Amino acid sequence: MSENKLRIIPLGGLGEVGKNMMVYEYDDEIIVVDAGLMFPENDMLGIDYIIPDFQYLVENKHRVRAIIFTHGHEDHIGAAPHLLEQVNAPIYATPLTRGLLEVKLARNGMSNHLQIHTVQAGETIQLGAFRVEFFHVCHSIPDGVGLGITTPAGLVIHTGDYKFDHTPVDNWPTDYAKLAEFSGRGVLALLADSTNSVRPGWTPSERVIDPAFDSVFRQASGRIIVASFASLISRMQQVANAAARYQRKMAFAGLSMVENARIARKLGYLDIPDDLVVPLEQALRMKPSEVVLMCTGTQGEPTSIMGRLSTGTNRQFDLIPGDTIILSSHPIPGNEESVNRTINRLFRRGANVIYEAVAPVHVSGHASQEEMKLMLHIIKPQYFIPIHGELRHLHQHAALAKEVGLTEERIAVVENGTVIEFQNGKMQVADRVPGGYVFVDGGSVGDVSASVMREREILARDGFVLVNLILDRQSCKLISEPEVITRGFVNPPEVEELLAETRQMVRKTVDCTSNGRLQSDLEQAVRSFLYSKTKRRPMVFITLSNA
């Protein structure tokens, strides 16, 4: 056990985009901030999503005093069901974050046995050695908070995801006064969102979307379909406002969109008059010029409503001539291609598509460079740890910190699993704990390893060839024609001749003398033969049966 030491341990979000999770540890007490999931990158074949490796917390679960969620986005709450299954500590969240979390937990059959506490921005709670002050931050979801965490080692500010929007849709700006107050007390360390650190200037206010929506609503003569994230509550408000201005009714499509809108309206985070909203079935029967539909699928996921509309396979409704589609979103990194393909398909199916690149129908929820400098100047931390971003984002955020006067040794650019210790006002990079990826695939967690992924990669590149041989036990002669199975290799017509040659080759190679090594010798021979013929390297398997 460390003595009078504050240990900060990132388990997610540092060196990647997503699955945010930060551990604060003072002596024998731990608080956890966020437990998010991350969407797979392109070469993570067949993976549904990725969660942090929180082995460290499982091993120290008796020491976990609290799990705090800063806001309700998937990259901050998505791994909660997995974490809570193994670490049942009290949960703290603001009302909307709690509402969204409860929806998620209920879907995983986990509504019971959890201790969830509602906190409000502005409140302070004592959690063992940690005094946590919640302060409001603007982000692309309402009710987001940052944390001022006072420990005997000093005060640490954890911004969470934030931007300095002066005209947010919910009229609730980031709490500058609280930040200044922290600064006056003296801040040991700042941990701040690095997402947009390569983006110059100041992220535009969410309000800039209103005129863009106005322009689309004014010109659209048919239906309007707005696609966004189900958690982008403020975007729902903006669509509702535009609908009201242009005498359209609004309908929500898709389970998560409907459910989140319901929670947000119930808790007062969405101000939509009842008569503005109609059920989807009713909307589909109305005149196209009188409705706006709001749905998910902005990432081009094939099974989402937008994905299905783009391929003409959506069940409840299809595109009709005159439809205008607004993609009010930004591609998750790595999804650019899939999003652009969906846009192309929607155009091909006759829709007019308005997206971020052609009109300001989306803005980022994260601070840009000038906001980051402002945060650094307001807080005036002794030490700075850029969080929430790929390594290149963390480095660029560090470069900005240097520009505003912090010296190199006061900045720690680290990745998940690196422990940072504070003692007697000094920062030190210490040991490492596991901080890798845990793959969630199908119904199971963690049983797909890097080596299975590597196999998938090889199969994906060149497929496989299997040859099944039945040999006479005595003579080692083939009893019947070798059976050959191939998938993902080359086309059936082209492959026939090749396989005939392979059979011939195998027949010649079979030899009793090499008995013990026959299988591997044959595999090697087939592999070389196929490579010489096709310049490809499919996986090759031989099964041998003696009869």
Added chain:
Amino acid sequence: MSENKLRIIPLGGLGEVGKNMMVYEYDDEIIVVDAGLMFPENDMLGIDYIIPDFQYLVENKHRVRAIIFTHGHEDHIGAAPHLLEQVNAPIYATPLTRGLLEVKLARNGMSNHLQIHTVQAGETIQLGAFRVEFFHVCHSIPDGVGLGITTPAGLVIHTGDYKFDHTPVDNWPTDYAKLAEFSGRGVLALLADSTNSVRPGWTPSERVIDPAFDSVFRQASGRIIVASFASLISRMQQVANAAARYQRKMAFAGLSMVENARIARKLGYLDIPDDLVVPLEQALRMKPSEVVLMCTGTQGEPTSIMGRLSTGTNRQFDLIPGDTIILSSHPIPGNEESVNRTINRLFRRGANVIYEAVAPVHVSGHASQEEMKLMLHIIKPQYFIPIHGELRHLHQHAALAKEVGLTEERIAVVENGTVIEFQNGKMQVADRVPGGYVFVDGGSVGDVSASVMREREILARDGFVLVNLILDRQSCKLISEPEVITRGFVNPPEVEELLAETRQMVRKTVDCTSNGRLQSDLEQAVRSFLYSKTKRRPMVFITLSNA
């Protein structure tokens, strides 16, 4: 045969980025403009590259009068060896384009039996019914041309890839006067580059890179490594100029970079004093502060120099402390993730990485919206066909054309394979010819079909499970324990128990009565069993041998 009709047939580049190829046909004569390749998208598993489906040209090869190349980029010349293998028509290209093309053809063992003609910007050649006037355009490679194609049906302008750079590195701006002259004669149709149609404003001049390079060269105390495309000849010039200004020697690394630099210097498109260039081996022995290396690998390709440096596996040299890397490039669409990952790895290995997002070390070679409007206003075409872009780019280019006054019916937004006819000054969208993708994989062309790709996709997602059974011919009892092979499914330790259960299940299911259907029954049973246990759907195969 069509009579007095001009037929324009895009075989590549419309509805996609890359593999540009345009066919112009008047009565029984055909000219082809460009024959490019395209890099595979993320879900085109195992594919090396894609070329146009030019079946139409093969079928009509006796009618092809010429193949014209507008410039030397891969997406315009990359499919040339494949096309020329089947359609041996005279080739026309400017000196640098010819030089780069010859390098490519030589590598494919195709130097002989080809009729290559050098043309210069400003020249006019008569090719049967076509009078082709070559005019200079600025692009990210020197010696690019657009075409004024006069036919009995009218004058068509084919811009090729262009931008209106007023201060290009080679001091040779796009030929405005020629464009204006065409306009004066009256232009039937304009076919113009749509790549950047969603980009507002005016593409910055290549010249803006100079100050960015200056700033990096001034600050770097160690080696500088500049990565770019091997075809970005003007970037080589800019690096050479910066090297000269900061008393560094320059070395080229990588076969294509060395070869292209050689050709460009020989032909006078690169002005680099001999004493500025040193061989790579010598550069590696010099003081780090005295050299700049130039290499390829900007797309994060694992086998490129940059890819290898990022993983510490480059043979000839490795990163050393103090290295500054400039990625002077833009990710090819769909490569963003791989490029960003490479940047992160280079940071992790201690390099300081300067890339497009943090400093203006690259600019686009394509016109932005205001340039596109200028082109439309100068040419004043009767009809407009946006080319070179995804469907969303073509639609946005069409929207710009409407903004500057063209009416909807005078614009044709089409995709590859759609024939556009002009007769008596009227445009009409006519029939279709094949315009799809031909996959090049390993040593072969076209023998990987969509169904093989689909198999690869399934294998990539969940792998496969194979069960090999040997049955007694009479009793249908299993003679030995079923052999199970699995790849890409789940981890070996986790899978053991599952496979034991699978064997058990198979043993129970084997039944002589279902004889004819035993194999498919078993496959179905194993499939259902594995899905119920894992919620995954691997490919399942059963091989049956009777003994």
